[in-house]
Amino acid sequence: MDTYLSAKRTIMTPGPVEVDPRVLQAMSMPILGQFDPAFTNIMNQTMDQLRKLFQTENEWAYPVDGTSRSGIEAVLASLIERGDRVLVPIYGRFGHLLVEICERYGADVHKIECTWGTVFSEEEVINHIHAIKPNIVACVHGETSTGCMQPLAQIGKACREQGCLFVVDAVATIGGTDVLVDEWHIDAAIGGTQKCLSVPAGMAPITYNQRVEEVIARRKKVEQGIATKDDLDEPLRGTVVASNYFDLGMLQDYWSPRRLNHHTEATSMVYALHKGLAILLEEGLPHRFARHAYHEKALIAGLTAMGLELFVSHQHKLPMVTCVCVPVGLDADRVRAFMLHHFGVEIASSFGPLHGKIWRIGTMGYSCRKENILFVLAALEAALLHYGTKIETGKAVQAALSYYEQTEKSAMA
Amino acid sequence: MDTYLSAKRTIMTPGPVEVDPRVLQAMSMPILGQFDPAFTNIMNQTMDQLRKLFQTENEWAYPVDGTSRSGIEAVLASLIERGDRVLVPIYGRFGHLLVEICERYGADVHKIECTWGTVFSEEEVINHIHAIKPNIVACVHGETSTGCMQPLAQIGKACREQGCLFVVDAVATIGGTDVLVDEWHIDAAIGGTQKCLSVPAGMAPITYNQRVEEVIARRKKVEQGIATKDDLDEPLRGTVVASNYFDLGMLQDYWSPRRLNHHTEATSMVYALHKGLAILLEEGLPHRFARHAYHEKALIAGLTAMGLELFVSHQHKLPMVTCVCVPVGLDADRVRAFMLHHFGVEIASSFGPLHGKIWRIGTMGYSCRKENILFVLAALEAALLHYGTKIETGKAVQAALSYYEQTEKSAMA
Numbered sequence: 001m002d003t004y005l006s007a008k009r010t011i012m013t014p015g016p017v018e019v020d021p022r023v024l025q026a027m028s029m030p031i032l033g034q035f036d037p038a039f040t041n042i043m044n045q046t047m048d049q050l051r052k053l054f055q056t057e058n059e060w061a062y063p064v065d066g067t068s069r070s071g072i073e074a075v076l077a078s079l080i081e082r083g084d085r086v087l088v089p090i091y092g093r094f095g096h097l098l099v100e101i102c103e104r105y106g107a108d109v110h111k112i113e114c115t116w117g118t119v120f121s122e123e124e125v126i127n128h129i130h131a132i133k134p135n136i137v138a139c140v141h142g143e144t145s146t147g148c149m150q151p152l153a154q155i156g157k158a159c160r161e162q163g164c165l166f167v168v169d170a171v172a173t174i175g176g177t178d179v180l181v182d183e184w185h186i187d188a189a190i191g192g193t194q195k196c197l198s199v200p201a202g203m204a205p206i207t208y209n210q211r212v213e214e215v216i217a218r219r220k221k222v223e224q225g226i227a228t229k230d231d232l233d234e235p236l237r238g239t240v241v242a243s244n245y246f247d248l249g250m251l252q253d254y255w256s257p258r259r260l261n262h263h264t265e266a267t268s269m270v271y272a273l274h275k276g277l278a279i280l281l282e283e284g285l286p287h288r289f290a291r292h293a294y295h296e297k298a299l300i301a302g303l304t305a306m307g308l309e310l311f312v313s314h315q316h317k318l319p320m321v322t323c324v325c326v327p328v329g330l331d332a333d334r335v336r337a338f339m340l341h342h343f344g345v346e347i348a349s350s351f352g353p354l355h356g357k358i359w360r361i362g363t364m365g366y367s368c369r370k371e372n373i374l375f376v377l378a379a380l381e382a383a384l385l386h387y388g389t390k391i392e393t394g395k396a397v398q399a400a401l402s403y404y405e406q407t408e409k410s411a412m413a
Numbered sequence: 414m415d416t417y418l419s420a421k422r423t424i425m426t427p428g429p430v431e432v433d434p435r436v437l438q439a440m441s442m443p444i445l446g447q448f449d450p451a452f453t454n455i456m457n458q459t460m461d462q463l464r465k466l467f468q469t470e471n472e473w474a475y476p477v478d479g480t481s482r483s484g485i486e487a488v489l490a491s492l493i494e495r496g497d498r499v500l501v502p503i504y505g506r507f508g509h510l511l512v513e514i515c516e517r518y519g520a521d522v523h524k525i526e527c528t529w530g531t532v533f534s535e536e537e538v539i540n541h542i543h544a545i546k547p548n549i550v551a552c553v554h555g556e557t558s559t560g561c562m563q564p565l566a567q568i569g570k571a572c573r574e575q576g577c578l579f580v581v582d583a584v585a586t587i588g589g590t591d592v593l594v595d596e597w598h599i600d601a602a603i604g605g606t607q608k609c610l611s612v613p614a615g616m617a618p619i620t621y622n623q624r625v626e627e628v629i630a631r632r633k634k635v636e637q638g639i640a641t642k643d644d645l646d647e648p649l650r651g652t653v654v655a656s657n658y659f660d661l662g663m664l665q666d667y668w669s670p671r672r673l674n675h676h677t678e679a680t681s682m683v684y685a686l687h688k689g690l691a692i693l694l695e696e697g698l699p700h701r702f703a704r705h706a707y708h709e710k711a712l713i714a715g716l717t718a719m720g721l722e723l724f725v726s727h728q729h730k731l732p733m734v735t736c737v738c739v740p741v742g743l744d745a746d747r748v749r750a751f752m753l754h755h756f757g758v759e760i761a762s763s764f765g766p767l768h769g770k771i772w773r774i775g776t777m778g779y780s781c782r783k784e785n786i787l788f789v790l791a792a793l794e795a796a797l798l799h800y801g802t803k804i805e806t807g808k809a810v811q812a813a814l815s816y817y818e819q820t821e822k823s824a825m826a
Contacts, residue, residue, distance in 0.1 A: 007451040008443045016677055019444050027681055028441035030421045031432050031613055033759045038420040065615060066479040066658060067676035073658045096638035101657045145638070194677055200444055202478060202615055202679030225509035225558070226764045242655055244514050245479060245486045261764070263480035264429055264607055266615030268440055269682070346446045351639045351674070 009340075010367075012376045013348035014144035014172065014321045014360050016194035016201050017367035019272075023199055026275035031267040035259060039267065042274055043255065049277035053174060054189055054207040055285070056181040061207035062255040063193075063273055064246070065266045068171040071190040071204025073101050074246035075167055079136060079188070079215055081239050082106035087134040089113075089120050091150065092143030093351045094169060102138065105242055110134065116146045116354060117323075119316045122154040129158050136165045141179060142172035144195075145351050147312045147323035147360060149173065156185030165211060171195065174205070175280055176292045176320040176364060181207060188212050196292070196320060198365030199276035203269045208248075220249035226261060292320050294407070295368045298400045299361060302377040305399035306384075307392045311358045320368070323350070323358045327389050332356045335383045343379035373400055422753075423780075425789045426761035427557035427585065427734045427773050429607035429614050430780035432685075436612055439688035444680040448672060452680065455687055456668065462690035466587060467602055467620040468698070469594040474620035475668040476606075476686055477659070478679045481584040484603040484617025486514050487659035488580055492549060492601070492628055494652050495519035500547040502526075502533050504563065505556030506764045507582060515551065518655055523547065529559045529767060530736075532729045535567040542571050549578045554592060555585035557608075558764050560725045560736035560773060562586065569598030578624060584608065587618070588693055589705045589733040589777060594620060601625050609705070609733060611778030612689035616682045621661075633662035639674060705733050707820070708781045711813040712774060715790040718812035719797075720805045724771045733781070736763070736771045740802050745769045748796045756792035786813055 011018045032039035043062075050061035064071045076098070080086065086107040088098045091114050102109045110132045114120055129137060137159050142149045152168060159166035165187045170179045174189075176196030181189050188208035194201035208216075218238035222231035241247040245263070253260035280288060296319050303310065303324055311323035326332040332349060333356065339345045348360040361376060377396040384391050424431045445452035456475075463474035477484045489511075493499065499520040501511045504527050515522045523545045527533055542550060550572050555562045565581060572579035578600045583592045587602075589609030594602050601621035607614035621629075631651035635644035654660040658676070666673035693701060709732050713723065716737055724736035739745040745762060749772065752758045761773040774789060790809040797804050 007445055007449070009445060009449065011444075011446055013446055016444060016447060016680060019681070021443075024441045024443065024681075028437045030434075030437065031424075031429060032420055032422060033424055033426055034429060034614075036420070036422065036753065036759060066483060067679060069676055070479060070658050073656065077656075093638035096636060097657070100636055104653060104655055104657055194680075200679060200681040201447075201677040202682050223509060223513055225506035240517060242517055243486065243490075243659075244510070244517055245483050245659075246656075263482050264614040266480060266613060266682075267429060267607075268432070268437075268613040268685070269615050269679075272681070340449065346449060 008344065010343070010345045010372055010375050012361050012363070012367060012372060013346055014195065014362040015192065015364060017198055017362055017364045019200055020198045020276060020279055020366040022279060023272050023275045026271045027268045029271055034265045034267070040259065042270060043265070046270060046274045046277065047255065049274065049281060050205050050207060052281055053191065053205070053277060054179065054181045055183070056207055058181070058207045058209050060213065060252060061205070062251070063203040063205045063270070064251065065263060065269070066204055067201045068190065068192040068194070068204050069097065070246070071206045072098070072169055074248055074251070075188045075190055075206055075208065076101050076138065077105050077243045077246040078219070078241050078248035079165060079167070079212065080105040080107045083108055084135040085110065085132060086136045086138055087112070087128055087132050088138050089125050089150070091119050091146065091148055092116055092140065093145035094140045094143055098138045098140065098169065117148065117312055119148050119150045122151050125155050126158040129162055129164065133162065134164050136167060138167040139169070141168050141170045142318045142321070144172045144318070144321050144360065145354065147318045147321045148316050149318045151316070152186070153184045160185045172318065172320065175288065177289050193273060193276065196365045197276045197280060198367070199272045202266065203273050205273070216249045216252065221247070222253070222260065223250070292363060292368055295363050295370065295373050296320065296322065298370070298373045298403045299363055299377070301403045302373070302396040302400040305392060305395040306381060320362060320364045322361045322363065324361065325358055326356065330387060330389055332359060335387060338383040338386060339379045343375070343382070345376055345379040347376065347380070370404060421757065423756070423758045423785055423788050425774050425776070425780060425785060426759055427608065427775035428605065428777060430611055430775055430777045432613055433611045433689060433692055433779040435692060436685050436689045439684045440681045442684055447678045447680070453672065455683060456678070459683060459687045459690065460668065462687065462694060463618050463620060465694055466604065466618070466690060467592065467594045468596070469620050471594065471620045471622050473626065473665060474618070475664070476616040476618045476683070477664065478676060478682070479617055480614045481603065481605040481607070481617050482510065483659070484619045485511070485582055487661055487664070488601045488603055488619055488621065489514050489551065490518050490656045490659040491632070491654050491661040492578060492580070492625065493518040493520045496521055497548040498523065498545060499549045499551055500525070500541055500545050501551050502538050502563070504532050504559065504561055505529055505553065506558035507553045507556055511551045511553065511582065530561065530725055532561050532563045535564050538568050539571040542575050542577065546575065547577050549580060551580040552582070554581050554583040555731045555734070557585045557731070557734050557773065558767065560731045560734045561729050562731045564729070565599070566597045573598045585731065585733065588701065590702050606686060606689065609778045610689045610693060611780070612685045615679065616686050618686070629662045629665065634660070635666070635673065636663070705776060705781055708776050708783065708786050709733065709735065711783070711786045711816045712776055712790070714816045715786070715809040715813040718805060718808040719794060733775060733777045735774045735776065737774065738771055739769065743800060743802055745772060748800060751796040751799060752792045756788070756795070758789055758792040760789065760793070783817060
């Protein structure tokens with residue numbers, strides 16, 4: 001049964017990535033009851049760590065108990081009232097996900113699309129904001145499906161001026177590059193655990209400001225069966241959120257000093273998140289971001305030395321995901337299977353129109369280490385040679401090594 | 414930061430309860446990618462284990478990534494179409510939760526209520542089914558809020574005859590007593606991890622049969638961005654499920670051989686569930702159920718010997734939760750705090766009208782052990798004496814010990 005006990009992989013996908021061993025250790029600690037002060041203390045510490053991660057002064061920063069898209073859905077479900085206009089700029093698969101969720105919650109969605117592999121100019125998005133006058137703008141920060149990163153700072157400012165809410169899916173970018181929630185005027189942001197935080201999937205950290213809290217307060221409801229007389233007397237000033245599990249008013253009551261029971265908090269996942277954030281804050285955000293950029297360059301040096309072409313090489317490349325064009329005629333999935341089978345190295349395919357056309361190599365969190373970069377290059381070269389692809393032989397690992405040697409030397413000088 | 418590293422509790426609440434140490438160990442294993450065959454193999458094994466847990470031949474049995482109520486919401490969200498009539502028998506807090514969720518998804522909910530601490534006769538529920546002719550009957554199997562267990566076998570049969578679907582919240586009972594999904598004609602059942610399975614909260618195992626699958630198939634949708642031409646050509650024959658995260662059509666595609674990406678599976682939680690189920694199946698369901706009933710009797714012997722009164726002692730008492738009346742004039746929460754602070758022993762309060770009136774003591778899964786029974790009795794007696802309550806002194810632990818000695822002797826004879 002315990003086949004997983006023996007498999008240990010080098011995971012170089014855009015998530016999930018390798019979990020920091022110290023996080024794994026934290027998950028093996030005995031659990032505490034959900035209202036045990038020793039546990040609520042950890043919950044409070046986690047909120048504080050999340051504020052630092054999101055670089056925000058927001059009061060509210062806590063995880064939703066579910067995978068990343070649970071956080072996205074919780075935010076959108078709690079904000080969208082039937083008929084609300086939502087503008088979604090789409091530049092990859094996860095933009096479509098935002099549309100999908102918004103539509104299910106009854107929004108009147110306005111989409112704008114650009115070619116996969118490119119991003120929008122902020123001006124273009126802002127022009128649409130002025131034209132459409134949405135209640136909410138929902139945008140992906142880092143599209144792992146295409147390896148692009150959308151600039152957001154001016155869009156946030158425009159949303160604030162226009163009086164609409166700005167919701168950002170920062171699942172891929174959080175902890176790997178700057179996500180300046182306050183400075184960019186982001187009203188609600190959702191992060192991912194299984195990417196640059198190197199914590200297993202299963203939690204979705206979110207943060208939101210007072211503008212969002214006001215909507216939540218207007219729609220707040222307390223469950224029958226635990227409501228006090230005061231709760232029941234409180235008139236509802238908005239529509240009830242269509243989901244109970246994703247009702248942020250209830251989650252907020254649970255994460256607040258009132259500790260009003262909603263779900264049973266996922267104890268071991270909180271330990272994991274708490275430890276992952278402690279490690280991240282110990283490393284420090286600036287150092288962590290620099291580390292991601294540093295190893296990205298080594299990977300690119302190796303890939304291009306091999307003669308492979310990058311799918312995205314413009315200034316809006318996502319720093320923690322590198323997309324590589326699959327040489328013509330090659331079965332992309334067979335190469336991946338070969339690497340996994342023989343080397344235990346995992347890289348990713350992509351979705352929809354890009355499936356089979358690009359590989360996606362992640363350099364995220366704990367997986368973003370020198371030995372992993374060297375190993376993924378070696379395994380990819382071996383797989384390509386095995387399938388008879390014409391590449392520059394013996395160059396990739398050497399190029400990465402020489403990048404590392406040079407930078408290490410100059411760091412010592 | 415690592416305050417949780419030092420606290421190790423005796424958790425005797427109705428969940429979360431102590432996690433089996435072997436499950437904790439499984440959670441500390443390095444993770445695998447979500448499409449790694451080594452991982453999808455574990456996913457398939459987990460489905461097989463869940464079929465055994467639910468005592469069903471259903472094809473579909475898999476976890477939803479979220480706490481228990483995420484499983485309940487996923488089932489109800491995927492079944493309820495706006496205006497569907499749902500009958501909910503309420504005999505405690507979690508019946509209200511079912512109503513709450515059904516209402517949010519637009520159901521026309523018919524409630525019947527009985528006094529907390531009692532259950533319905535099956536005949537009464539069946540009469541209401543005949544009168545109301547609901548599309549769905551949703552019922553809690555074990556109400557941890559009151560310590561009662563509702564008989565279901567005849568209700569399921571009546572639902573089948575009436576042509577309506579029978580959804581059962583078996584969060585509290587699964588793995589601790591019989592939940593005969595097929596025999597009782599349950600169409601969809603939801604279990605909990607953090608109770609009798611002794612796995613941390615964060616996953617909700619569900620199972621459903623072909624009658625449910627037909628509804629799901631009718632409402633099936635594939636996400637834009639990953640849909641093939643065939644998917645897009647497939648006409649929708651029902652309304653789209655109001656939630657993306659809880660759309661069982663999508664979860665089913667992900668857990669099926671197609672492995673169509675939805676979320677990123679919560680790897681470490683799957684390890685935990687997989688290991689928890691392996692331990693449970695190794696113990697064997699009959700033995701496990703007998704163990705729960707066995708220690709329940711020891712606990713009751715101790716509590717009554719102390720002179721305390723049980724809130725529920727009729728035949729429909731929930732075997733894994735024992736509710737005790739708080740002696741008049743005593744601050745129930747102070748007693749609990751005393752036990753936690755000095756003994757590291759946690760018991761629970763209850764909700765709404767029962768808060769402060771009863772304590773709830775769980776005997777679930779790994780927490781359901783002799784030493785825990787003895788320790789909770791000793792700690793409770795000490796706390797009651799500390800607060801000057803008149804009880805029979807020195808009797809509780811002795812009564813439990815003598816029960817254990819007698820049964821151990823007769824087992825050896």
